[in-house]
Amino acid sequence: MLDYDKESRLYDASRGGEQRAEAAAAAVLDLIPDRPGRLLDLACGTGIVTRRLATARPATRVTGTDLAAGMIRRAADRLPGAIVRADSRRLPFPDAVTSIWLLHLLTGPDDLDAVLAECARVLRPGGVYVTTVDKAAAHDVGSDIEAALAGRPIRPAADAADLVTAHAARHGLALAGRSAFPGVGQGRSPRSTIADLHRGWFSMLPPGDPRRGTYAARLAALPDQDRPRADPTFTLRAFRKH
Numbered sequence: 001m002l003d004y005d006k007e008s009r010l011y012d013a014s015r016g017g018e019q020r021a022e023a024a025a026a027a028v029l030d031l032i033p034d035r036p037g038r039l040l041d042l043a044c045g046t047g048i049v050t051r052r053l054a055t056a057r058p059a060t061r062v063t064g065t066d067l068a069a070g071m072i073r074r075a076a077d078r079l080p081g082a083i084v085r086a087d088s089r090r091l092p093f094p095d096a097v098t099s100i101w102l103l104h105l106l107t108g109p110d111d112l113d114a115v116l117a118e119c120a121r122v123l124r125p126g127g128v129y130v131t132t133v134d135k136a137a138a139h140d141v142g143s144d145i146e147a148a149l150a151g152r153p154i155r156p157a158a159d160a161a162d163l164v165t166a167h168a169a170r171h172g173l174a175l176a177g178r179s180a181f182p183g184v185g186q187g188r189s190p191r192s193t194i195a196d197l198h199r200g201w202f203s204m205l206p207p208g209d210p211r212r213g214t215y216a217a218r219l220a221a222l223p224d225q226d227r228p229r230a231d232p233t234f235t236l237r238a239f240r241k242h
Contacts, residue, residue: 006070012048019184024234025052027181028098031130031238032057040065040095042088042119043102047075053098054079063095088115091122097129101234103159104135112158113167120171123241129173130238133161138183143229145193148218152203152211161237173239180235187228190219 012021028049032039036059041050044064054062064075065086076083088102097119106112119129136157140146157163165175188196194216196202205212 009070011046011071011074016183016185018048020182020186021048021052023181023184024049024100025056027179027234027236028053028100028130029056030179031177031236032096032098032128036060038063038095040091040097040122042091042097042099043067043105044075044083045071045101047071047078047083049100050075050082051078054082065091088118091118095122096127097123099129099131101132101135103131103133103164104157106158108158109163109167112163113170116164116167116173117171120168120173120241123173125241127241128176128238129168129241130236131159131164132234133159133164133237134235135159138232138234139186139188141187141230141232143188144222145188145190145219145229148190148222149193149197149202149215152215153205154202155204161235164237165239168239172242174242175237176240177238178236179238180233183232183234185228185231187231189224189226189228190222191225192228194219 034057038061039053039057041053041062041064044050044066047064050062050064062082064079064083066072066075067085067087069085072083072085088099103112103115106115123129134157136154168175193202197212197216197219200207
């Protein structure tokens with residue numbers, strides 16, 4: 001897993017910046033009722049989306065929470081007094097909840113269940129939980145890059161939509177809506193994909209496994225090494241507490 005304290009310095013610039021944040025916030029807001037209340041942005045990262053949620057809903061008390069100290073410092077610069085450090089499995093207070101690009105980082109069904117159970121616990125009846133699902137699959141845009149990587153061993157998706165929906169139902173959260181938004185500026189090029197492959201992304205190949213070299217060679221043979229392919233499209237699901 002990435003060191004998000006270190007990653008925080010380049011996180012926004014390497015992940016679509018304000019354009020992606022605008023698209024993400026707009027899609028999230030489409031799934032949340034526009035009324036006074038409180039909203040908790042779980043794993044808020046640098047607060048780049050959180051700030052847009054707060055600006056768009058002035059009658060809503062928006063609070064961001066993250067576990068990484070580096071992310072918290074940057075988020076607090078954007079929303080002073082509205083950011084707290086907390087583990088998503090032990091939320092500090094009840095509220096409506098969003099989690100954008102969190103569930104795919106979890107290590108297995110037990111962690112997923114713990115996070116969803118806590119989100120359900122803190123939500124008031126009728127409250128809404130909105131989360132991204134199927135993050136890894138969003139990058140499969142049908143390009144030559146996916147063809148070059150075909151057959152590699154991959155980790156089971158911790159945020160698979162059907163899995164998230166099933167665990168949510170166990171805790172009284174019923175599917176209430178769906179949406180999607182573009183990952184602006186996040187289309188992958190062959191060269192950047194090679195670098196990410198060597199960082200351990202996209203597969204379960206251990207360091208030193210010769211298959212890493214095989215896949216890297218396939219990617220290196222593709223044309224337009226620095227041309228980004230299509231942007232991913234991220235999927236959101238909304239769940240309402242009974």
